[in-house]
Amino acid sequence: MSKMMARRSDVQTLPISFTLNGKLQEMEVEPHEILLDVVRERLGLTGAKRSCDVQVCGTCTLLVDGRPVSACTTLAFEVRGRSVLTIEGLAENGKLHPLQQAFIEHGGFQCGYCTPGMILAAKALLDENPDPTEDELKHFMHGNLCRCTGYKKIIESILAAAEKMRSKS
Amino acid sequence: MRFEKEVDIRAPKEKVWNFIWDVDRFIACVPGCKEAKTLEAGKRYAALMTEKVGPFRVEFPITIEVLERDEMSRIKAQASGADNKIGSRMKIDLDVSLREEGDKTKLSFVAGVDILGKLAALGHGIIKRKADQVLDDFAQAVKRQLEGDA
Amino acid sequence: MLRRFRLEEPASVREVSELLGRFGESAKLYAGGTELLLAMKEGLVQYERLINVKTVQGLNEIQSSDGIIRIGALCTHHQLENSPVLRQSLPVFVKLEENVANVRVRQVGTIGGNLCFAEPHADPGTLLIALGAKLVAEKTDSRREIPAEAFFVGAYETCLEPDEVLTEIQVPLPATRSGIAYLKFGYLERPSVGVAVAFSRNGGDSIGDIKIAVGCAGPAPKRVVEAEEALKGKTMEEATQRLAQAGQVAGRAADAISDLHGSQEYKEHIVGVLLKRAFQKAVSQG
Numbered sequence: 001m002s003k004m005m006a007r008r009s010d011v012q013t014l015p016i017s018f019t020l021n022g023k024l025q026e027m028e029v030e031p032h033e034i035l036l037d038v039v040r041e042r043l044g045l046t047g048a049k050r051s052c053d054v055q056v057c058g059t060c061t062l063l064v065d066g067r068p069v070s071a072c073t074t075l076a077f078e079v080r081g082r083s084v085l086t087i088e089g090l091a092e093n094g095k096l097h098p099l100q101q102a103f104i105e106h107g108g109f110q111c112g113y114c115t116p117g118m119i120l121a122a123k124a125l126l127d128e129n130p131d132p133t134e135d136e137l138k139h140f141m142h143g144n145l146c147r148c149t150g151y152k153k154i155i156e157s158i159l160a161a162a163e164k165m166r167s168k169s
Numbered sequence: 170m171r172f173e174k175e176v177d178i179r180a181p182k183e184k185v186w187n188f189i190w191d192v193d194r195f196i197a198c199v200p201g202c203k204e205a206k207t208l209e210a211g212k213r214y215a216a217l218m219t220e221k222v223g224p225f226r227v228e229f230p231i232t233i234e235v236l237e238r239d240e241m242s243r244i245k246a247q248a249s250g251a252d253n254k255i256g257s258r259m260k261i262d263l264d265v266s267l268r269e270e271g272d273k274t275k276l277s278f279v280a281g282v283d284i285l286g287k288l289a290a291l292g293h294g295i296i297k298r299k300a301d302q303v304l305d306d307f308a309q310a311v312k313r314q315l316e317g318d319a
Numbered sequence: 320m321l322r323r324f325r326l327e328e329p330a331s332v333r334e335v336s337e338l339l340g341r342f343g344e345s346a347k348l349y350a351g352g353t354e355l356l357l358a359m360k361e362g363l364v365q366y367e368r369l370i371n372v373k374t375v376q377g378l379n380e381i382q383s384s385d386g387i388i389r390i391g392a393l394c395t396h397h398q399l400e401n402s403p404v405l406r407q408s409l410p411v412f413v414k415l416e417e418n419v420a421n422v423r424v425r426q427v428g429t430i431g432g433n434l435c436f437a438e439p440h441a442d443p444g445t446l447l448i449a450l451g452a453k454l455v456a457e458k459t460d461s462r463r464e465i466p467a468e469a470f471f472v473g474a475y476e477t478c479l480e481p482d483e484v485l486t487e488i489q490v491p492l493p494a495t496r497s498g499i500a501y502l503k504f505g506y507l508e509r510p511s512v513g514v515a516v517a518f519s520r521n522g523g524d525s526i527g528d529i530k531i532a533v534g535c536a537g538p539a540p541k542r543v544v545e546a547e548e549a550l551k552g553k554t555m556e557e558a559t560q561r562l563a564q565a566g567q568v569a570g571r572a573a574d575a576i577s578d579l580h581g582s583q584e585y586k587e588h589i590v591g592v593l594l595k596r597a598f599q600k601a602v603s604q605g
Contacts, residue, residue, distance in 0.1 A: 012325050031326035031369065054357055055424050056508050067397070070423045073356045077326070121422065143421020223437065223475025224347070224364050255362055287363055294578030295439065295474045298538060 016080035021045075021089025029076040036060045036071035039086060047087035047116040058144030061117035062086055068124045087116035090123070098168075099123055099161040108157030110148035118144050122158045130166055134159070170284075170297050175277045176308040180315045182267050185274045186241050188315055189265070198310035200303050211235060218250065218259075222299055227252045227288060229259050242267055257286030276311065280304060321359055324366055328374040332484050336458040338370050340482035348372050348484070350393060353420075353428035354436040378431075378486055383408055390488040392431025396420075399430060408492055411499045412450075415442050420508070431485045437539060439474045440509035440580065445534030446501045447488065448542050449515035455487040456480075464489070468532070471539035494519045498601030502593045503535070510535045511580035514569070514593035516601050518550075525554045531565075531594065536586040537574030545572045546594065555602060562598055566591025 017026040020043065029038060039045050039062065048071050049059040055070040062071045063085040064078075090097045099119045102108065109115040118141070125132060125140045132140070137158055146154060178185055189195050196205035196216050204217040214233040219226065231250030238244055248261040262281040267274055282300050289296070327346070329335045338346060349355060349369040358364045372378070378393040381402045388408055390399070399405060400416040419425055419433075419442055433443055434454065447454075447467040454465045456479055465478060472478050479485065493499055497520065503513040518529035529547045534540035546569035550558045570587030577583045 011323070014326070030323065032321040032323050034321060053360065055353060055421070058421070058423065061423065067426050068423050069426055073352065073360070074427070075352065075356070124422075139417075140422055143423060223473070224358070225475065226364075254365070287361055290361060290363065291474075292439075292578050294576035295538060298474070298576055 014077045014080070016077055018079045018081060019083040021084070021086060025084075031075065031077060033076040034072065035062065035069075035074040035076045035079060038076040039071060039084075045086045045088050049113055049116065051113070052145075056143070056145070057114070058117040058121060059114050061120045061144065063120050063124055066124060066127055068121045085120065085123075087120060090119065097123070098164045099126070099158065102157040102161035102164065103154075106157040106160055107153045108149070109146075109154075114144060114146045114148075118146065118154060122161070125158070126162050126165060130162060130169075132159075132162065170282045170293075170300060172280045172282065172301060172304050173277070174280075174304050174308050175275060176312050177270070177273045177275055178312050178315050179273050181272075182241060182269045182274045185267055185276060185315060188311070189244065194314060195311075198307055198314060200306045200310070208232070211238070220299065220303070222291060222295060225288075225291060227255060227257060227259075229257075231259070252286075252288070255287050257284065257288035259284050276308070278304075278308075321356070322365055325368045327368055327370045329370060329372075330374060330376070332375055332378075332457050332486055333459050335370055335372055335375060335484050336482045338368075339484070340459070342368055342370075343481065346370055348435070350432040351395065351428040352432075353424050354432065354438055372431075372484070379429075381405060383492065386492045388490040388492060390430060390490065392434075392485045392487060393429050394431075396425035396428050396430065396433075397422075400425065409450075409490060411501055412443075412446060412490075415446055415501050418442070418503070430488060434470065434488075435477060435479065435485050437471055437473075437475050437477050438509075439538055440505075440511070440535045441540075442501070442503060442510060442513050442534065444471055444540040445513045445532045446515040447490065448532035448540055449501075449517040449530045450490050450493070450499070451517070451530060452491075453489045454485055455489065456483040457486050458483045468542040471541070474538035476539070493517070496520050498598075498604055500597040500600040500604065502597045502600065504589055504593060505535070505580065507580060509580075512536045512573075512575075512586050512589045512593060513540075514590060514597050516594065516597045518601065521552075523554075525552060526550055526558055527552075531569060533569055533573040533590050535580070536590055537576055541572075541574060543569045543572040545569070550598075558598070559602075562595045563591070565598075566594040569594050 013028045013030055015028050048062055051057045051059040053072050055073045060070055060072040061068045065082050099122050121144050192205050192214055196202050201219045202216050206215045208215055212235050216231055218229045218231050229250035229252050231248045233246055233248040236245045243266045246263045251258045260283045264279040266277050284296055327338050346368040347366045350372050378391040380391045381404045382389050383404050396416050396419045400413055405413050433441055452467040454470050456463055470477050499517040501515040503510040505511040513534040515532045519527040521527040529551050531546045532542050546565045549561050549565040570590040573590045575583045575586035
């Protein structure tokens, strides 16, 4: 309770600090604010998309402490003290992440709407399992929907990136 | 959704018929229904219908319109209302008939229930089960009321 | 969009129960939010307050002692699918958890929330009934153990009192050579039918205790004693011959309802098919 302070007597706000794409972010949120709205509208990072809004499609996927969550159904205050990665934070020093590069090289997207979520989910997968079988990959990724590609190119992209990432490390 | 129910009541037809028009007592037999009001005797009535499935609650202010009335034998009515808070509407077409069988009266009713709007997100099956239960409880409550003070 | 609400962050189960008692139906317990927030966004439910139970320490542990596996109610599905204790002692539960919804839901959704929200199309309750699990409910001054089969009252309804908090799930460690399986079938986001079978073996080759539970088909997961009776005490061979009959009995007893997931008749049929397969799977593992 001590962490809360009221801006107006009837409005409760929560001061939160968290790491956003590697940088410290401090802000105040109200309890009902949704992470996706905060990231897109208050922080201007529009890579994560709203689509189904019921945790089925994966277009709003963000990584919180390296694990995928649906930002559309996450209360913003929940990221206090944690580390949030959006697609905007994936490239380092202007150099695309191997997953991003692989999606380009293997045609892993068409309209691109699902791509930020796809790539972040795939990153979470490869971070915990650098050498997934195709079945393991499908199981992990089945909650990220794509309505263009038929998934084949996406699977190829992720497996290619995995190979590249393994050979580097 | 269509429901058909029948209940045998150990009471003469006239008593059952009169009970139906004793709106306060009759409406009180509908589980979750209260605040019965007569807007125009014999024609239009109002009530507040509340229902609950787990944490989901609805509150429909409904108006009931009597469409047809065959003395001592049949009533057709329509009840409708909207819950603006959760954005849902309800419509019930009710066909009630009475038949004398020995010392009992058979009360039959056919109800066509339509529920529209967000409430439908709970799933047709769940709502149907709930409506069925409400109608069963209603039939039993009517029976209890009429047989209790026989 | 969510409507504005206040957040309470209690530190103990006692405080949670007090808050629930004080604010009644204007407040709701909030854990993973995977079900609750969807209903709130849709506008189907509105609360003035959410009580964040995740600020209570010690409710997210998994331990095995004295023949009982104790699972804290705040354990996420992700924790359960990766638990070394469960992998060793209850792999059937791990398998179930690996296939709940998707990786994002499993990341934040809790077992306690899943059980308490009592969404009819959920997996864990069905298996917990077959395993003879007990659910521990606490409030300010009392604590009780509820058999899983008595916990679910109807769709979205449990037997918890308004100020009771589910804190722990206790699963008896299965006897050696017992056979346990959970199978589900569905073609939408959530399962249409789930069937769980758990039996122990008498000396020799006959079935000792057996529990069968059916979920998703009806308003709430339920134990189907009628189907258990058909198999109890039988040799494996006799039981195998009676599977079709037991499946029919279980289908009828499942209290299936017609909805988008399938008609009543269809679900009753699938219950039979899954029961047969689950039994065979349990036999092959026992």
